[in-house]
Amino acid sequence: MAERFSAVAKRWLYTTNHKDIGILYIITALFFFVAAGLLALTMRTQLSIPNNNVLTAEVYNQFVTVHGLLMIFWVLSPFAFGFANYIIPLQIGARDLAFPRLNAMSYWFYLFSGVMMILSFFFGAAPDLGWTLYSPQTAFEFAPTIGLNLGAGALILIVVSITMSSVNFLVTMFKMRAPGLKLRRMSLFPWSILVTIFMMLYAFPSFLAAVLLLYVDRAFGTFYFSSIQGGSLLWDNVFWFFGHPEVYIVLFPALGIIADVIPTFARRPLYGSKYVIGSLVAAALISFVVWGHHMFLTGYGVITDKLYTVTTVAVSLPFDVIVISLIETLAVAKLRLKAAALFTLGAVALFIIGGITGVYLASVALDYALRGTYFVVAHFHYIMVGGSIMGLIGGLYYWFPKITGRMYNESMARIHFIVSFIGFNVLYFPMFLLLDMPRRIATYSPDTGWGLLNLTATVGGFIFGGAQLLLFYNLYRSARVGPPAGPNPWNGWTLEWALPSPPPAHDFDTIPTFMDDGTIHFGSSIGLPNGSSHGIGEPNGSSVGHEYSSIHSEGLSPWPILMAFSAFIFFLGITIGKPASPQPVTYQPFWPLIADGVILGLISLLGYSREKFNVHEDTNVESWPFKQVPNMKLGIWTFLGAEVIFFGVLIGAYFFVRTASPTWPTPGTVFDIRNGFAMTLVLLTSSMTAIMALASARAGNKNGLIISLLGTLGLGGLFLYIKAGEWFSLGSSGVFNTYPLPATSYFITTGVHGVHVVAGMCMTVYLLANALKGKYIKGDHATLEHFGLYWHFVDIVWVFLFPLFYLI
Amino acid sequence: MSGVNTNYLYLIIFAILIGETDIEVNLFSLNLAFSTYASILLGLAATKAIMIAMFYQHLKYEPKSLSTWVILGIVIASILMSFSFLQLSSHSFHYTS
Amino acid sequence: MAISNMQVQFDNLFWLFTYLAIAVSVVVFGLMVIFIIKYRDRSGSSEPHDAPILGHLPVARGHARTAILTVSLSTIILTVLIIGSFGSIDTILSSPAPCNIQISHSVTYNCSVLVTGHRFYWDFNYAGFPNRTITGAPSCQQAICIFAVPQSEDIRLNVTSADVFHNFGVIAFKVKADAYPGHVNFIWFNAETIGNYTIQCYELCGPGHATMIATIDVMPLGQFVSWFNSTIVQ
Numbered sequence A: 001m002a003e004r005f006s007a008v009a010k011r012w013l014y015t016t017n018h019k020d021i022g023i024l025y026i027i028t029a030l031f032f033f034v035a036a037g038l039l040a041l042t043m044r045t046q047l048s049i050p051n052n053n054v055l056t057a058e059v060y061n062q063f064v065t066v067h068g069l070l071m072i073f074w075v076l077s078p079f080a081f082g083f084a085n086y087i088i089p090l091q092i093g094a095r096d097l098a099f100p101r102l103n104a105m106s107y108w109f110y111l112f113s114g115v116m117m118i119l120s121f122f123f124g125a126a127p128d129l130g131w132t133l134y135s136p137q138t139a140f141e142f143a144p145t146i147g148l149n150l151g152a153g154a155l156i157l158i159v160v161s162i163t164m165s166s167v168n169f170l171v172t173m174f175k176m177r178a179p180g181l182k183l184r185r186m187s188l189f190p191w192s193i194l195v196t197i198f199m200m201l202y203a204f205p206s207f208l209a210a211v212l213l214l215y216v217d218r219a220f221g222t223f224y225f226s227s228i229q230g231g232s233l234l235w236d237n238v239f240w241f242f243g244h245p246e247v248y249i250v251l252f253p254a255l256g257i258i259a260d261v262i263p264t265f266a267r268r269p270l271y272g273s274k275y276v277i278g279s280l281v282a283a284a285l286i287s288f289v290v291w292g293h294h295m296f297l298t299g300y301g302v303i304t305d306k307l308y309t310v311t312t313v314a315v316s317l318p319f320d321v322i323v324i325s326l327i328e329t330l331a332v333a334k335l336r337l338k339a340a341a342l343f344t345l346g347a348v349a350l351f352i353i354g355g356i357t358g359v360y361l362a363s364v365a366l367d368y369a370l371r372g373t374y375f376v377v378a379h380f381h382y383i384m385v386g387g388s389i390m391g392l393i394g395g396l397y398y399w400f401p402k403i404t405g406r407m408y409n410e411s412m413a414r415i416h417f418i419v420s421f422i423g424f425n426v427l428y429f430p431m432f433l434l435l436d437m438p439r440r441i442a443t444y445s446p447d448t449g450w451g452l453l454n455l456t457a458t459v460g461g462f463i464f465g466g467a468q469l470l471l472f473y474n475l476y477r478s479a480r481v482g483p484p485a486g487p488n489p490w491n492g493w494t495l496e497w498a499l500p501s502p503p504p505a506h507d508f509d510t511i512p513t514f515m516d517d518g519t520i521h522f523g524s525s526i527g528l529p530n531g532s533s534h535g536i537g538e539p540n541g542s543s544v545g546h547e548y549s550s551i552h553s554e555g556l557s558p559w560p561i562l563m564a565f566s567a568f569i570f571f572l573g574i575t576i577g578k579p580a581s582p583q584p585v586t587y588q589p590f591w592p593l594i595a596d597g598v599i600l601g602l603i604s605l606l607g608y609s610r611e612k613f614n615v616h617e618d619t620n621v622e623s624w625p626f627k628q629v630p631n632m633k634l635g636i637w638t639f640l641g642a643e644v645i646f647f648g649v650l651i652g653a654y655f656f657v658r659t660a661s662p663t664w665p666t667p668g669t670v671f672d673i674r675n676g677f678a679m680t681l682v683l684l685t686s687s688m689t690a691i692m693a694l695a696s697a698r699a700g701n702k703n704g705l706i707i708s709l710l711g712t713l714g715l716g717g718l719f720l721y722i723k724a725g726e727w728f729s730l731g732s733s734g735v736f737n738t739y740p741l742p743a744t745s746y747f748i749t750t751g752v753h754g755v756h757v758v759a760g761m762c763m764t765v766y767l768l769a770n771a772l773k774g775k776y777i778k779g780d781h782a783t784l785e786h787f788g789l790y791w792h793f794v795d796i797v798w799v800f801l802f803p804l805f806y807l808i
Numbered sequence B: 001m002s003g004v005n006t007n008y009l010y011l012i013i014f015a016i017l018i019g020e021t022d023i024e025v026n027l028f029s030l031n032l033a034f035s036t037y038a039s040i041l042l043g044l045a046a047t048k049a050i051m052i053a054m055f056y057q058h059l060k061y062e063p064k065s066l067s068t069w070v071i072l073g074i075v076i077a078s079i080l081m082s083f084s085f086l087q088l089s090s091h092s093f094h095y096t097s
Numbered sequence C: 001m002a003i004s005n006m007q008v009q010f011d012n013l014f015w016l017f018t019y020l021a022i023a024v025s026v027v028v029f030g031l032m033v034i035f036i037i038k039y040r041d042r043s044g045s046s047e048p049h050d051a052p053i054l055g056h057l058p059v060a061r062g063h064a065r066t067a068i069l070t071v072s073l074s075t076i077i078l079t080v081l082i083i084g085s086f087g088s089i090d091t092i093l094s095s096p097a098p099c100n101i102q103i104s105h106s107v108t109y110n111c112s113v114l115v116t117g118h119r120f121y122w123d124f125n126y127a128g129f130p131n132r133t134i135t136g137a138p139s140c141q142q143a144i145c146i147f148a149v150p151q152s153e154d155i156r157l158n159v160t161s162a163d164v165f166h167n168f169g170v171i172a173f174k175v176k177a178d179a180y181p182g183h184v185n186f187i188w189f190n191a192e193t194i195g196n197y198t199i200q201c202y203e204l205c206g207p208g209h210a211t212m213i214a215t216i217d218v219m220p221l222g223q224f225v226s227w228f229n230s231t232i233v234q
């Protein structure tokens, strides 16, 4: 018994299998869904009658904020990415994600970040200023509890998780598709995930930078967002630059599911799928130039207002095409109204209402009245709950038989739909009519006349919330005692339905092949549990039909969870520290936890990199356009792209405070040019030695390699030495009092850069250790090369920081 | 990209990078207008960055798909950045005391 | 009933949007419901010829002309809405000329007010009288707590904040502006009906946000002048 338990525990804690991780994501997301939903129902109870006092204003504000943050970051995307994890490798015929351990790590970062978010309730107060975290409310002066620090830490962790998994999915989908599966042939769900990942890669680094600056402002009393010179606007811009793409990020996967489920149940191919894909791409691009519509009321002038009205209205056009295509798909169909079909069709209907009301808000003139009211709350719930959550629940019913191998109870599921749909509308439609009521208010007085509509909404809330019990009961029970589902209960065409339900650990025995005439060959294992013959009936036996490596059965690794855990306690140590003095704020982090985090992190990093964990790269797969680029290299470059945005935002913030602040010290007076010059020389030279290391490795020259690596390490150290000297002398000269804004931007930007240098030096130490053992000189220099890419990037960043901070 | 040649190349690039840095630190002595001065500095930084990317990160020798990927990414990123910057600077600030 | 010029304008635009929204919804939902009913799976309905099945890529179908038609029709509707919105925003963001109200023979007033958000109350300063501050706390009903404006004049507000991000809103007038430190925002309105209206904060600013309420009192000109004389001019 105990052994069995430990085996089960080990499987789930150490797994790197995409299907296991998918299940973990889905269950965890549902857990946060319930938690955030309970917060919402409590809020609705408070609002049901005027002058109610179930919740104090303080607690209400925490509930609003954590409800919003949890739903957006910890429910919507992870729920969708649970499906993506489980289904996409099956659909594209990849044997797993490109980096399975990284995938496991993404999950554990996600889980721990959510725990941290919830922990914030127990440290003073959870974040209480709305999920938009407007500044300067985030300044220590206005939000003096540790809870907000934990919230910021949680957000940083989840952004790390999201970045890792978007790089992972991107490489997988570009490089590991089954032979003949051209991008254009992918169905809509993988397409929507691909587009989502792109938005994530551009949007989240901006958010990471923003939260980092927010945290630093709080912890060290710096002045990015708390400065009177436009701090609020700076936050508004960086936040919404991320924020608008984010609302599409949480929507698109659901749209993809809807566009795959409806054709399956309608028994007709998606109408105009080409145009639907094009529309997704177009909407994703436009989503980056509409963020100003969240700032219509900040007063930036009539031209900008009109511009954003036009872009925002324009972004509705692609969605029109998508909706019309979905409806057109139903024509001359044979529509089976199973639960999955009901939920996805219902999602389309609710999404239409959400979309139409979005056009109201796009109009700057109407927004002057609607902004900050319950009309907005109604609008985005129609999109996020009506469109996304309903669509995702449709996906849950759709894939439940595949994942568990068992059928759920159809009539209970239909009742679930009907009650949810009615409850939803009773809950949210009244909010459109509450277009005078400010959102995020803890209570209101009776003479406002808002009582009845609020009461209705609350009743609807309990109907909607209660309906979800049917879902959980149904799935919980059916997973045990439901009738066997068979491999393809819905008669779907995508590849996951070719496998037994549930699929074996290693997925396909042989890689499926897409032929030019549009047929798909599966080898002989279609629908057969554990089909065992390979390569039979394959068009060209040499390129398909080799066996999957055994990574799945052995693919257990303890390091991802350990790494995530050490990051968790590290951030906990940083964030739960007490303020040592309020004015100026200086933070006293909790050192023991930080030390534990660092030590554990180093151990797991070492374990991670020493573990034999071979991921076999196939050469015969479809990988346009990156045929000759190894997975890892594509991954690194993509990661560096995200880094570019991250530093771009930091530099943008510097520009902003610089233009907004009335004075700036002349070059050479505060930041010594000689220091900057010396550091530039040192870093450029270290780039030189890094490339020499690669050249030596290529030439098989072990000594040259070691000397060059030592040189790189030494120069990195020298750089940090000079930097540290500069920091100390500046810090002790009281520069924060004389030049608060220049000092803030200098310390933060060069500090973040310095952290990158330290990380690079850690890598160098690791490379050195291996080089001493004779590695890298026999053509196995890929790791060395990848390190170089990173190191030169760090160098490039400095190339810009030097003139910006020292010369201009 | 065989041994000796590339080492030469790396050294030459290195020399250029150092040279440009020298120019950067001495540029102020020309007493240029601020905007000219700043643009030249940033331009120099950009050429340095491009050289590092092309040769040290050997983007020049990578398959077209990868270099296009990177360049496209940077172009989109910089367009977005300039948008945000334009947007930010379109606000006027009134200093209330 | 016309309460303020901005409200009249909002109502017109809002109903324009709503009529078009209803028209579009009728078409779209109608189509959807008809299709769902007509093409649902019934005993005897046969599998469509192009039904997607496992082992085959689904047949590509759909015409560019549908997409083009959708986009064109939407563009027409949206253009109407944009034009309407532009008309309104031009009014909202215009700056009307100062009024000139003779308060007493030596004092005039130009209808400009500085509004400052604080956690959790609003301050009002009439232009030219910086030393007289009206503080609009909800609990206070005295003259000094009521923000009075004359009827049928263009009232110009400069809105800012002394601490965090607020939003100044007179919802009955459909007038709103962000109030944040370091920036003075401008809005205006012309109140047409006498009476008391609620001012409320529309951006979460802390525990007192829900009760950050003040009252605006629209008075006939004569009454305003005497109120002004007794409360502001001293």
Ligand code: HEM
Binding pocket: A037, A040, A041, A043, A044, A064, A065, A067, A068, A069, A071, A072, A075, A076, A129, A130, A131, A132, A377, A381, A384, A385, A388, A389, A427, A438, A439, A440, A441, A461, A464, A465
């Ligand atoms: C049981 C179902 C739900 C109920 C009763 C509910 C209720 C509420 C309420 C009362 C608010 C506060 C509105 C305000 O004062 O501004 C709110 C805010 C919000 N809700 Fe929900 N909600 C539900 C489900 C969801 C779901 C599923 C999502 C996302 C997928 C979601 C996302 C949000 C967001 C983002 C906010 C804004 C938070 C903020 O203003 O900071 N809600 N919800």
Ligand SMILES: [Cu+2]
Binding pocket: A243, A244, A247, A290, A291, A293, A294
């Ligand atoms: Cu938006």
Ligand SMILES: [Cu+2]
Binding pocket: C166, C167, C201, C202, C203, C204, C205, C206, C208, C209, C210, C212
């Ligand atoms: Cu407020």
